[in-house]
Every structure is written in structure tokens, then in C-alpha cells.
Amino acid sequence: MRRHAVLLALAGMCAGPAFAIDTTQLPNPALQARYEALTHELRCMQCQNQSIADSPVSLAADLRREVAEQLAAGRSDDDVREYMAARYGDFILFRPRMSARTAWLWSLPGLLLIGGAIVAWRIVRQRAALAANDPDFNGDELDR
Amino acid sequence: MTRYLLPLAAFALLAVVLGVGVRHSKDKGVVASPLIGRPAPQFTLPDLLVAGAPFDSRRMHGRWHALNVWGTWCVECRAEHEVLVAARQAGGLPIVGLNWRDDEAEARRWLAQLGNPYEAVPVDAEGRIAIDYGVYGAPETFLIDPAGVIVHKQIGPLTAEIWERDFLRRAARGKDGS
Numbered sequence: 001m002r003r004h005a006v007l008l009a010l011a012g013m014c015a016g017p018a019f020a021i022d023t024t025q026l027p028n029p030a031l032q033a034r035y036e037a038l039t040h041e042l043r044c045m046q047c048q049n050q051s052i053a054d055s056p057v058s059l060a061a062d063l064r065r066e067v068a069e070q071l072a073a074g075r076s077d078d079d080v081r082e083y084m085a086a087r088y089g090d091f092i093l094f095r096p097r098m099s100a101r102t103a104w105l106w107s108l109p110g111l112l113l114i115g116g117a118i119v120a121w122r123i124v125r126q127r128a129a130l131a132a133n134d135p136d137f138n139g140d141e142l143d144r
Numbered sequence: 145m146t147r148y149l150l151p152l153a154a155f156a157l158l159a160v161v162l163g164v165g166v167r168h169s170k171d172k173g174v175v176a177s178p179l180i181g182r183p184a185p186q187f188t189l190p191d192l193l194v195a196g197a198p199f200d201s202r203r204m205h206g207r208w209h210a211l212n213v214w215g216t217w218c219v220e221c222r223a224e225h226e227v228l229v230a231a232r233q234a235g236g237l238p239i240v241g242l243n244w245r246d247d248e249a250e251a252r253r254w255l256a257q258l259g260n261p262y263e264a265v266p267v268d269a270e271g272r273i274a275i276d277y278g279v280y281g282a283p284e285t286f287l288i289d290p291a292g293v294i295v296h297k298q299i300g301p302l303t304a305e306i307w308e309r310d311f312l313r314r315a316a317r318g319k320d321g322s
Contacts, residue, residue, distance in 0.1 A: 045175065045280030058245055059280060062271040087278035089178045119150070 021056050024068050031071055038067050038080055041094045051094065177278050177297045184211070184288045185276035189266035192243055192251055199240075199266040204288065208315040209238045211286040212262070212302075213274060215246040216254045218282040224301035225254075228261035231302075236312050238263040244282055245271045287311050289318055 022039065026032045039053035044060045052060040052067075063084070070080050084092045096102045184201070191199045212228060214221040228239060241262035243251050248267060255265070268274055277286065287296040287310070295318070296310055 059271065059274075062245075062275060066272075066275060086178060087275060088280065089175055089278070091175050 022053055022064060024064060026068060026072060034077060035068055035071055038071070038077055039064055042067070042081075042084055043092045043094055045088055045092060175280070175299075177294075179278055179286075179294050180297060182294055184286065184292050184294050185273065186292075187266070187273045187276070189268055189273060192248060192265035192267050193255070193260070194264075199264045201240075201266075201292075203264070204238070204240060205292055206290045207238060208290060208318060209240060209263075209288055210311055211240045211242055211277070211288060213242045213244050213277070213279050213282050213284045215244045215282050216250040217246065220301045221283045222258075224283050225258050225261070227302045227304055227307060229259040230304065231307055232261040237315055241265045242273065242277075243267045244274050244279065245269065285311075287314060289315075 024035065026035050036053065040051045042052045042063065044050045044052045044055035044057065044063075046057045046059055047055050050060075052063045066083075067080055070083065075083075081093060081097070085097070090096055090099075090102070096105060098106055186201050188198050188200045191197060214224075228241075231237065232239060239262050241264070243265055245268070248269075251265070251267075255262075266273070277284075281299065283301055285298040285302055286294050287298075289295050296314060298306060298310060302311075
């Protein structure tokens, strides 16, 4: 019984895309792929945790039309991102661009990783020094 | 002692960062516009009330004015409308009412019933000009200076206080300065 419920739920999840909000079709598959990627990385400003590809509001439809028209007119992905950010701010981009203001955002994970590595290395060295200086220490303890 | 100092310092730092984040996002719905200080986008659109004579935004050059984005489908615009009507009666700052993605007949009925606070009502049926202005939710109101530069943007309905403080006073200061 439970297994059936799980299967039913999974089937429901698979059916999701069939009700997609956006039915735009661009003339060639490459353009269509770029269109779909772009609309998924632009934020719907009205319903801020959805992309414009997923949002049913009219502004999202207007912005999708804008993306489709600009791609069809031969503009690059970056042109479209620039166009959107110039009007709505960087907030519209789900993937923030590298700039002076966002540099810390991009560098923070790396810095945290290095910081964590230094801390871990120091702890390991301290422990090693403790063990080496401990007259009661014998190798068996490592097995515990 | 120093064992606890590092985690404590890390915790304090995190608390400060998160605290600042929470403090500064008390109104997540409001997103600062990158258009402040930039020239207002130019446009020519049909006028809701004057058939055959499209509204050209250059008509407003040389004057302080407000551009109010509205639609009859917008609930908060109704609450704001009487503030706009009172503002027009008081004079001071001409208001252009960009009618966004609306039904024209409904919009005319709205202005006939509730009063018309606008000097002109350009019709943005497809929402293209609203995109140029970075509009994401009506009502929004822009303050534009005589050189055509966007000085201020109000997101959400105007009140008499906001109109006085952010629009009339700014425009008055600008007039004194020039």
C-alpha cells in the first residue's frame, strides 16, 4: 500500500513538466536551449523565489517575450543579462555577476575553505605533538 | 581558554553578519532601482484620453514631474488614487499616469469615476515601457527632473506624507538649486 503511494507521488512529480507555464518555441533547437537556460536564471521580481520560466505572472511573461525576441534578433546571452540587470538591478540575476560589490561573495567559499584547512592542520599538529610528548603513549591507542 | 576563543569569535562574527542582514532586509519586497540618477527612458505611446495624439515623454522635458505606473487590476492603486487626485488639486507637480497592461475601457471608466489626477495617460498595453523603467509591481512612482533624470522611485502606494516628503520637497529643493 505504502509502496503504491510512493509510486503515485513519483509519478506525480514526473507529470510536473507537462503543465509547464511556458510554451514558447524558438525557431531552432540551439536558440531554444539558450532561451530555456536564460529564463531559468532570471528572477521573477514579483514572486522573488521563482525564475521567470516558472512564474505565471504577466510580468514574467513579458520578460520571457523580451528574452525570446532578443535571442531571435541575434543578441548574446550576456547582452540579455545586461539588458535585464540595467533595468532591474543585479537582483534579477540568480547567478550574481563578478564585480567589486560581489567579489566577497565569490571569494568567501574559497577563503572559508583555506581558513578551515589551516585550523584543521593546526589541530592535527597539536595532537601529534601531544601524543609524541606523552610518555604513556604507545601505538595501541591509535586502534581505539 | 583559547580553545573557546576561536569558536566564540567565529560565532560573534556570524551573529553580526546575520544581524546586519536581517536589519537591512526588513522590507524584502523593495529592490533598489539601478535607474536612479540615470536618464528616464524615452517613449511615445498612445494617450488613453486623447485619441490620435500620442504622448511623447519629451513633452515633459524642462519640468519636474512624476511618472505613476498604475492599472485598474491593481488593488493598491485604488487606495493610492485619492492621494494622487488630492495632489493634482493642490498643484505643485504634474503627474503622468503610465497605464500598465490594462483594459482601456476599464481604465477610462476608473478615471471618470474616481477623478483624473494625470496630465497625460500613456497606454503601455504590452508592458514594454514598464520593463524599460524596471517596473515590477504597480503602483510605482518615479520623480523625474527637468533634465529628464530619474531622481527617486517610490515602490508601493503613495501616501500624502510620502508625496510631500519624497516628491514635492525634493522637487522644491531642486528648483531652488537651479
